[in-house]
Amino acid sequence: MAKKYVYLFEEGNAEMKGLLGGKGANLAEMTNIGLPVPQGVTITTEACNDFYAQGSKMPEGLTEEIKEKMAILEKKIGKKFGDTENPLLLSIRSGAKFSMPGMMDTILNLGLNDQTCQAVIKATNNERFVLDCYRRFIQMFSGVVLSLEHHKFESVLDAQKAKRGVHYDTELDAGDLKEVVEAFKNVVKRETGMGFPTDPMEQLLLAVQAVFGSWNNQRAIVYRRLNQIPDDLGTAVNIQSMVFGNMGDDCGTGVAFTRNPSTGENVLYGEYLINAQGEDVVAGIRTPQPIAKLQEEMPAIYRQFADICNLLEQHYKNMQDIEFTVEKGKLYILQTRHGKRTASAAIKIAVDMVGEGLIDKKEAILRVEAGTLDQLLHRRIDPSAKFNVIAKGLPASPGAASGRVVFNADEAEKLGQAGEKVLLVRTETTPDDIHGIVAAQGILTSRGGMTSHAAVVARGMGKPCVCGCEAIKIDYEAKIFAVDNLVVKEGDIVSVDGATGQVILGQVSMIDPKLSAEFQSLLGLADEIRTMAVRANADTPADAVKAREFGAAGIGLCRTEHMFMAQERLPIVQEMILAETTEDREAALDKLLPMQQSDFYGILKAMEGFPVYIRLLDPPLHEFLPNQEELVVEITELKCTKGDKNILKEKEELLRKVRQLHEFNPMLGHRGCRLAVTWPEIYAMQVRAIYQATAQLIKEGVDAQPEVMIPLVIHEKELKMLRDQAVEIAKTVQTEQNVKYDIHVGTMIELPRACVTADEIAAHADFFSFGTNDLTQTTLGFSRDDAEGKFLQDYINKKILADNPFVVLDQGGVGKLVKMGSDLGRQANPKLSVGICGEHGGEPTSIGFCHKIGMDYVSCSPYRVPIARLAAAQAAAGGESSVSTK
């Protein structure tokens, strides 16, 4: 047997996460630094992978090795597994390389059977406690290993409570529990046709296999897909001697973060329950006490725990999420890991830790996952607005959201996919609700604390969440919830504020986010490190102001088509489109000129001192005309009803022109600079407007820096022709207005032909701006409008594509063309400035790619500018965030 599959905790360390899983590696590390960790062993992820490689069979030698290592463990602890005198009981927990909370299954109290049960009763002198453990064990084991449904056991428990006329499990006495255990065993027999396994070693081996098997349960697969965790890592299995938090009031269990995971504040943050097992805290079934209260209830334990927290934070140089249990006045640490945190907490902790000298600036930058900043850049409830707060729960995940109330995850997913904004309302959430949480705008639960499932998951996803809002009474059947006399029905709109815990009836007006001082500090650090400039995509002076506020150094994409869409201009634009002669077209363009000029005046002024890349008209002209089908309906109706002949004639004439401009594939049609190849006067007007605005500003002493961007170029000759025209007009305006300015003309690179002939094109360009949205559409042959609604999801579900390529740049395909285009362009024109202005310009991994291939800048929506600043710094610092939520 060449492979070592089973490690004693003292044989491992924190670096061995790949082999021992995160939990196992940290248990080993803590064991080695002398913390009170219940002893145990870890079965490697390799064993799990070999299990799958052999068709879900135990790999050769594993069973023997487990037995060997169990023998060592028994010796060290002084208890024997299955012993009828002093039996060893175990907890079996999964632990993959990346933490997957709630996704994998756990079994506690393994080793119990009728005989060992008696032995433990004798040892503890607490029959009720032991029987309670026994019934929990049967229940958990049956669920995880035997795949029996939870409710089959719950109904037994309920029946027993009903029979005894009590409300809580804790009110059942030992006699009751004895009956329950027997009834549970009968359930197993009835459902499986076999008795509940009594041999502890058989229990253990079955449990190990079940943990292996749970690596591929549906929830785990979904979680991995959502979090982009590879499927072939496998999970380790941690076998640890049991300690009990539920042996009486000198016992307890809890979870704590070394700093506040919601705000980042440097105080212990957590919850505990007296006389409970660990699962009771995280499952959110009983609402626990805040950790500060432990100082009163168990001051010595609290002090010891606080010291350990401090030690672990110094040791790992990172905020820790620690599970502990107190068994009869003795503290045990069951787990430590880097704590998940909200984006704002991540920022504060990173910045604080630099201040505390724990980590350096570069490390601080890498400590914040750029993508998560999004949640801080969301809008929040306008504090000056009037709104009707109907209840208050725990502020579990910051941000505000409004949506239609739904009461189950499937419904949330259905409506969410249909484009509805929904708010998922549950008594509590479980891993089975993940798909609903993904689809919802926000989460509201009536039970559970700050570390309940809903809270943890929502924070991870950056979704607003209010937890433990006990004031709301949910009736799933009737699809309503009630707050006192107020009844809220499914479909009603409710808002939640995850920063305050407020639950609000109806829609609430929201305001734009502001950057906190820590956020500003972090971005300051990022700016020191990053090498790429960050610009914004902005079409209006208001957007430009917002972009500067967020630190954009210029506008990388100013679209001009929205200016054509303005209601009062549309008739003139239509006049221009429908013109039959160049003269008529120019007459309409002449009317548009002063309007465009004032647009550019405003935006160039707002961006004083920074470049503004103005993209000339891009969409096909029929986008500015009435809808063809609606016209057809109107005409058919007019004909049917013998309506006004003149109107009919007019509509028919309009329809004729709309048809003339109709395109089968508008995405690949008469648009972009093709419009100017056919009608040069359109771009001529726009260029004149740009430079007239520039001249006007320069005369007013404003440093206006326009750059003209030609879209959809396929050929150097096309660009040369349009560039020549633009330069000529720019010079003419210079002479007319007697001012001086630099003239820069560049191009979007957004078609494969432009990428492969970028060397030729670069000869006529001052800059390349990669339009990766269109480039993705043409490179993959995916119309975004069609793909996202129709087949893209199939591609992701069937794992052909890892991500939506319109969100995350397809580096393996589109990226090759981008790199080719950038390299060829630079080789031909070393002065060429190269950047990206597609949506990918605000997506962290795509930004990393842009850095890697040496781009000069990225441009993204104003709200993503901070993300881009951080992601660009992380790329320059040589990696993605080190605090992955994975």
Next chain:
Amino acid sequence: MAKKYVYLFEEGNAEMKGLLGGKGANLAEMTNIGLPVPQGVTITTEACNDFYAQGSKMPEGLTEEIKEKMAILEKKIGKKFGDTENPLLLSIRSGAKFSMPGMMDTILNLGLNDQTCQAVIKATNNERFVLDCYRRFIQMFSGVVLSLEHHKFESVLDAQKAKRGVHYDTELDAGDLKEVVEAFKNVVKRETGMGFPTDPMEQLLLAVQAVFGSWNNQRAIVYRRLNQIPDDLGTAVNIQSMVFGNMGDDCGTGVAFTRNPSTGENVLYGEYLINAQGEDVVAGIRTPQPIAKLQEEMPAIYRQFADICNLLEQHYKNMQDIEFTVEKGKLYILQTRHGKRTASAAIKIAVDMVGEGLIDKKEAILRVEAGTLDQLLHRRIDPSAKFNVIAKGLPASPGAASGRVVFNADEAEKLGQAGEKVLLVRTETTPDDIHGIVAAQGILTSRGGMTSHAAVVARGMGKPCVCGCEAIKIDYEAKIFAVDNLVVKEGDIVSVDGATGQVILGQVSMIDPKLSAEFQSLLGLADEIRTMAVRANADTPADAVKAREFGAAGIGLCRTEHMFMAQERLPIVQEMILAETTEDREAALDKLLPMQQSDFYGILKAMEGFPVYIRLLDPPLHEFLPNQEELVVEITELKCTKGDKNILKEKEELLRKVRQLHEFNPMLGHRGCRLAVTWPEIYAMQVRAIYQATAQLIKEGVDAQPEVMIPLVIHEKELKMLRDQAVEIAKTVQTEQNVKYDIHVGTMIELPRACVTADEIAAHADFFSFGTNDLTQTTLGFSRDDAEGKFLQDYINKKILADNPFVVLDQGGVGKLVKMGSDLGRQANPKLSVGICGEHGGEPTSIGFCHKIGMDYVSCSPYRVPIARLAAAQAAAGGESSVSTK
């Protein structure tokens, strides 16, 4: 002065076409082999280019050099330019590297003025002849150099004829011509404000500049665009001493081919006119005599000419097109060049010349322009059909055509672009009609011979043409032509048979072409030389049979969607599309299975022994559903008229589904293998049908060789998944049917992503078939349906693109991706077979590209298979056709 701009004929040779133009180089060559060529000089194309480089000014030193060389010429000839005793008269003719017939301007009799005119009268003792020359010279010079309109002079001539009551120019006597000359001079004075230039050297220099200028006249530009001749070659100017074919009945002029340019038959073929100048023959104004008749009229001249023809053909090893003039019983050769010929003549001549030992096989292959074979592969009139021949003209360019009669080129172009088939009917054509000829299906003229403008141009373009059909009387005004009492109006349908000269009223049924014996021989030679296989695109057994007839070695693209379109199947296909569940879909597919199987049975049987690449379903499913707009109209009408509620409901339900499947950009939508990613059962049915048909055939002893082709692949995982499914089904059928066959699965490469990741994709493919139509659409971002009707022409007119990229592969852009895909694929999978199945697979220059990058095969429509065989051979022989029409 570093550059030599002017060459005496004896200083040049046939190799110097680039510098001296084709005409000049051949005049030099003939001079040097001792033929009776009137002496002269050639001004180089370099001089023309320098002329343009200097803003249309004579380059430095050119004027002086012309004068120097004129002095040498005068000395050799013994006449002096402008001399009042023995004046030298000149012909000035353009001559570019590539012959551009009728495109450039010629001036004869230059050097005449009132004084030299008298001197020539004295020398020739023929006043009428000299005055006729003089008036022709004024007319030509005024047209070419002074840009005065022809009709201004014609009306003077007409007035003089009217005044004298005569019909023909020849009936005017010397006195009349004297008046005409004076009147012509007055026209010049009136129109230009200046007198007609009298200084012969001034005439010469103006004429030279006019020839240079004519390089960029509109006709020349259009011709070059049509024939893909670069604009920067420039034209040479040939200055040659005049000889006169119009000095009396011992004079004449003619044009002859050394072999029949229409059939290739090895006999002298041409025409002449007694007492005429060269322009009279080619202009088609007088109908000339066949060359054989010269043997009777001037036997000695005929013999001498025939000997020279023979000598020239042996010298050039190619069929020659020779102009000659007889001046007072002495033969002069004015020009020789490789003769244009129809495709069938080119074939016969090439094959014959191999037989005669004049050229080798490789040369023979290069002698036929592959593109021109198209005309032989057109359908011709079914000889067994009944049709109404209303007239007969000269069989000027073979092939048959039907179309609506139009009487002018603009109208022909307008209707042609609108998709109408038109027949251009003119008394005669001139270079100004080129655009109409391009747009027409065929040409019919009432005047002019086999070498008239219409005949030459039509043969060059491979269009059917009937010339000199004097029976038809055209009335342009009334837009009719009459044949005796029959009146044919504009818009009536008429057919012409350019092989027989027949003019037929109405549409005629046509039959498929057959390959002549010579054609078969040529293709046999081609097959010996080429290295690429040639396959056909064919979807039916009938097409497959045709493809084999034309020499296709297999089917490179068998589309399966047409099989879905068959009327009786469409309801089942719709049932499949509208199915809401997998079961319903499979039920419909089960009904389609036997139909598809019988389709494949037929086509595999027809292609016995050859591979058949079957492309699985490609188009988006909504193509099989009713039109959305029509449905909307029906529903609106039903609502308006309060029609049947049930029908309305049914239609509304259908509309809902049609809308669901509607796509914004169907080209980039849910089609190709994406259909199978979503609904694997569709491809599963098709693959089963393919292999069940194969099994059936193998049992019948037929060697069926299907290969499964997956369209629109973007990612290796996608192909792997679909390949695995196909292989599994193929193996299942093998087991079920107990037969053995090879299983080949490959893919179309038709998206840029497939090209740049071809190495990954090749791991799962037995072959790559480049779909260059879709690849062109996505690489350029051009929807073919939209581009060709809307903006593509602008791109060609503005010289951004040289050709329609859907016709001629865009080697500079799309070609780079094709090469990348092919190279990457081969590197990763050396056994990969690589080919092309887009329309480009039948286009000669694109085929050349395919050869160059090392493809294994091309596939094209059955009718283009012979073209592809030849073009593939030419590529292997190292070049395009050597007999370019350029």
